[in-house]
Amino acid sequence: MDSFWKTLKKPIFALAPMADVTDPAYRSLIAEYGKPDVTWTEFVSADGLYHTREKKGLSDAENPLMRDLLYSEAERPIVAQLFSSNPEMMAYASELCARLGFDGIDINMGCPDKSIEKQGCGAGMIKTPEVAKAIIRAAREGAARGKEGGLPVSVKTRIGYNQETMDEWLPQILSEKPDALTLHLRTRKEMSKVPAHWDLMPRAVALRDEHSPETVLLGNGDIIDLADARAKIAASGCDGVMLGRAIFGNPWLFTDRTMEDVSPKERIEALAQLAERFSALTPAKHFHILKKHFKAFIQGWPGAAELRGKLMVTNSLEELREILSTYRV
Template sequence: MLDDLSCCPNQSAKQSKWKGQRSFRIRAAYSSIQGIPCRKKESSQIQSGIAKGVTLLSPCIVVSGLYNATTMNFWQQLEKPFLAVAPMADVTDAAFRRLIAKYSEFPGRSDVVMWTEFVAADGLVRATPEGKEKLMADLIYTDEERPIVAQLFSSTPEHMEYAAKLCLELGFDGIDINMGCPDRSIEKQGCGSAMIKTPDVALEVIAAAKRGAKSEKGGIPVSVKTRLGYLEDEVETWIPTLLRAAPAALTIHARTRKDMSKVPARWERIARVVELRDALSPDTKIIGNGDVLSQADAAQKLAACGADGAMVGRALFGNPWFFHPTKRVPLKLLALPTHGVNRDEIIVADKSEVGVKYVSMEERLRVMVEHSYLFAELLPFKSFATMKKHYKAYVHGFPGAAQLRARLMEEGNSPDKVEVVVLDFIAEINN
């Protein structure tokens, strides 16, 4: 029985027991951002603001006490090996990150790192006030998500410096620069994986981020996320270029831009990146990324390549428990692209961890509804249809899942409707 999923059918969204607690930081998404220049006289205003150390935040933007990350490099405090939440557009938003922190029990841990979605530094500088408000919503976070890294992208050093300064004042623990996104709209701006083709610009952007991330107390660390290369493996040329810039951490998606995510990740190449790191920038943390299916799988990959940490992407879909010390969603119940890993191997991987407790179908559905309410609360100006990619992941691997998914795709256009559909499903299977 799903006793804790019972509530009055006429209960409003504001009253629902699944609705997440309201964060005082939500105001950050809707407040005007003083100090960020408009298009007119843009360059001179940027330089003037940076030179004067202008305050980028409006007084009405509420960010609870700035974290002491401004006086430390948190990367040096992490346990090894550690795990990281991959920055994924329209996935690792404020709502899902909050659930991951809650159900994976983040607070107080030093073996996990949270990433935001990537945010356009150019937009933080040049967008209309309304556009800036929406971008700021991508930077909402809670202390329970720490350590948390804000990921930015830009090919304009001045914009990167300005955005890094903003993230410093917002209290983030670190800043990451996206140099791996293969999306064509991002590449047309000279950003993402396109930066692999312009290493000189990449170095200028890293230097700019470091300038913006500095403070009187030391500032926050700057890291980079990239790929093995663009059309082919460029580990021997591209990676040394980045390492000479001494980023605090370097995340390697073990595929080229040409590969996208269509071929298995080549973790053996990350072992070579580790060797280059040891020779060129010993303090840089190396994080492997690509096809990480479980904690046990991450441990196996890290043991083989010698990296400091593993970043988890698509395995998080429908699975905010991924980083929990003992709770697991069985891999065979997740809709994962496994690039040829057969069902028997997945079942063996599930059984390789001792002492774990599996998350029930009922709990997965309860958290899915909670996720829906939290998304609507924190991100009301985003299309609720974004949630449907999550429904496909939560609702998988149990009897009746296909029928429930179909109803959610058709009727799940608001948290209230999702709640009703789930309650109807539970009532049907319990009769």
């Protein structure tokens, strides 16, 4: 198998998967404005893919889960993030993603959402390491059915569930020799209520070196820009980082431009482009989902709050177009 992870230049700067944020519309904009080294899709339910395609008989064109797996060539290498606690479902979805042309499969073992945990997925996997290992193996097997040689399989997880348990948890994952491991430096219990524990990353590096030295190790949590990313990589010894919340309102994140260098006109134009791409997604997403981007893009200059207020009461692309077309900075 040809793994793109082996050819990436280090340090690696990756785009985090965030539900209803890094959708195909915003990812295509990010790829155009400042491409990351690796891009993840939003996380997608492997069980949901099987149920909607094989049981309900939804066509791919009308299936929201298949929409979430859309990508552009500009985003490569592009990784499909999946979640499941059922090896058969994971194998099915991994085979599908291999046939769709993805460059890799990532398994979410860190999401703290209770509805995901009830399925035994996300951060709940930290409590069931044997299931977690079976899921990694199933992802590999499925990808090999979908593409000769298979695809690289990676994992995104946390440092523990109720408390930090890296010494117990990480060797379990690393025993399966994942191609990459992204470590969010908080426990599931901590959510985002405390600063990320970057002081623990050197120990994670040592565990990786001991149990699976070929695994690429990325850190995640509280990274504000590329300068901060470089500093954290240098201090911890990891191979790269995954940036998430910093991408809000900043498709230029993966360049060395600071937001102070981005004019209000550029921000407005970027939001307008995002709105057009968002509205072109099929099946359509509800317009209100786009509104979480308004505050992020429209801030930092006199009059921004007034414009933002007008945008927040819009209910369609046409209304947004009308407001932005008549606005003058």
